Amino acid sequence: xxxxFEKKQLVTPGELLAEGDYxxxxxxxxxxxxxxASRIGLVDSDNKKVNVVALRAFYLPKMGDIVxxxxxxxxxxxxxxxxxxxxxxxxxxxxxxxxxxxxxxDELSAVLNAGDLIVAKIASYDRAHDPQLTVGEPGLGKITxxxxxxxxxxxxxxxxxxxxxxISMIKQETNCQIILGLNGVILVTGKTIEEExxxxxxxxxxxxxxxxxxxxxxxxxxxxxxxQPVKMEETQQ
Amino acid sequence: xxxxxxxxxxxxxxxxxxxxxxxxxxxxxxxxxLSNADGSAYIEHGKNKILAAAFGPRxxxxxxxxxxxxxxxxxRYHMAPFSVPERKSPAPSRREVELSKVIKESLExxxxxxxxxxxxxxxxxxxxxxDGGTRCASITxxxxxxxxxxVPMRDLVVACAAGKIDDTIVLDLYDVEDKLGSADVPVAYMxxxxxxxxxxxxxxxxxxxxxxxxxxxxxxxxxxxxMQKEALKxxxxxxxxxxx
Numbered sequence: 179x180x181x182x183f184e185k186k187q188l189v190t191p192g193e194l195l196a197e198g199d200y201x202x203x204x205x206x207x208x209x210x211x212x213x214x215a216s217r218i219g220l221v222d223s224d225n226k227k228v229n230v231v232a233l234r235a236f237y238l239p240k241m242g243d244i245v246x247x248x249x250x251x252x253x254x255x256x257x258x259x260x261x262x263x264x265x266x267x268x269x270x271x272x273x274x275x276x277x278x279x280x281x282x283x284d285e286l287s288a289v290l291n292a293g294d295l296i297v298a299k300i301a302s303y304d305r306a307h308d309p310q311l312t313v314g315e316p317g318l319g320k321i322t323x324x325x326x327x328x329x330x331x332x333x334x335x336x337x338x339x340x341x342x343x344x345i346s347m348i349k350q351e352t353n354c355q356i357i358l359g360l361n362g363v364i365l366v367t368g369k370t371i372e373e374e375x376x377x378x379x380x381x382x383x384x385x386x387x388x389x390x391x392x393x394x395x396x397x398x399x400x401x402x403x404x405x406q407p408v409k410m411e412e413t414q415q
Numbered sequence: 416x417x418x419x420x421x422x423x424x425x426x427x428x429x430x431x432x433x434x435x436x437x438x439x440x441x442x443x444x445x446x447x448x449l450s451n452a453d454g455s456a457y458i459e460h461g462k463n464k465i466l467a468a469a470f471g472p473r474x475x476x477x478x479x480x481x482x483x484x485x486x487x488x489x490x491r492y493h494m495a496p497f498s499v500p501e502r503k504s505p506a507p508s509r510r511e512v513e514l515s516k517v518i519k520e521s522l523e524x525x526x527x528x529x530x531x532x533x534x535x536x537x538x539x540x541x542x543x544x545x546d547g548g549t550r551c552a553s554i555t556x557x558x559x560x561x562x563x564x565x566v567p568m569r570d571l572v573v574a575c576a577a578g579k580i581d582d583t584i585v586l587d588l589y590d591v592e593d594k595l596g597s598a599d600v601p602v603a604y605m606x607x608x609x610x611x612x613x614x615x616x617x618x619x620x621x622x623x624x625x626x627x628x629x630x631x632x633x634x635x636x637x638x639x640x641x642m643q644k645e646a647l648k649x650x651x652x653x654x655x656x657x658x659x
Contacts, residue, residue: 190647191562192525192570192607205567207527214607216527216567218647233651234454234565236472264472264534305532306483 203229237331237361239309246359295321324367331362351401423580444646454564458556462546467556469564472534485528490519521603521613547590574603575635577628602632
């Protein structure tokens, strides 16, 4: 039962990874008992399971995911939302208004208009139906302030870090609130624009260097350095 | 006709552009050249210069073209007005419509169409300079663009042509050989799965000659595949180097 890769080797679609008693993990497939890669990425095996960590991928909706989307269109009984996925999501008016929705009384564009950004949760999704969103939980709803940035969706786990270590560290050091949409859209809200900029830079740094080891330490270092000059300027004034 | 066009291949087996019978033209491949596309690739195959861009999977427009059970792959092969010596009208010609279909059908077996129903992937192939064998170079570049867009693939698709000039079977015909030669056999191939996704024949060949041409083209494909893989990896090599 041989494998044909070294750990963390860069592979392209179609490359033969393993033969025989192996299971296909993420971004791989089996044909005639052989495991092949289906995306460009770095291979890794976990017991008998062969995984490829994709370097290029798109977001596929999953039930329960928190995402950040843009309102595309205001419809008769809800909104169409762009969640940077192959499918547009639907948000129903009754879900937002939290009371029975009457088309005669309620002007939907007054609640959410085209171009508005929202934090939402995927309420349902399957291959036959477009994803359905909900905002009926604390922390979800229209975004009123902060800055938005986009990263490759596959990098989100790295930004979260082991048990959320990375993201909580950035939050703490920059005094920013950060909401990570699993679709690769990130919302950063801080007290000042400078603090937001530092958090954004840190996240971009993680995205660029996501495959290096000792990244947490370097990000800590980076945030410390960024903090110093800001404080010096304050004392000078 | 002058002496040059009389003989496409001389007694020593050297062709009009100085190549041997089984020699490929020089190749250059680059991935990720366009920032507005989800994935892109550029190929220089001899004097051919071709750009390919891929978008998606995304919602289909117009919506009625989407399929409830699978993803739709759309391809547009287009030649720039300045790609040939005589100005080519930018409107899609009969030949371009056909090549769009041929490219689409040779790429489809490599995609997991059933995984993303109701969506569409668009591939745009723009020929900037043509010198024979553009359909093959287009397929090679388009496969790279799709892989670069992050669309899951069974395998990369490579294409290469073989043909017959002056009773000799040769690899990778260029414009003059294509026009004056007696046959042209383009082959698209998935090297890891050992599957042919496109086989065309233009001209007259005996069955043994066809077999020889197909085998020669497949060997050419394997050589191009090595370069194709390398080009795709080069874009992401930076990531790997910093990791070591």
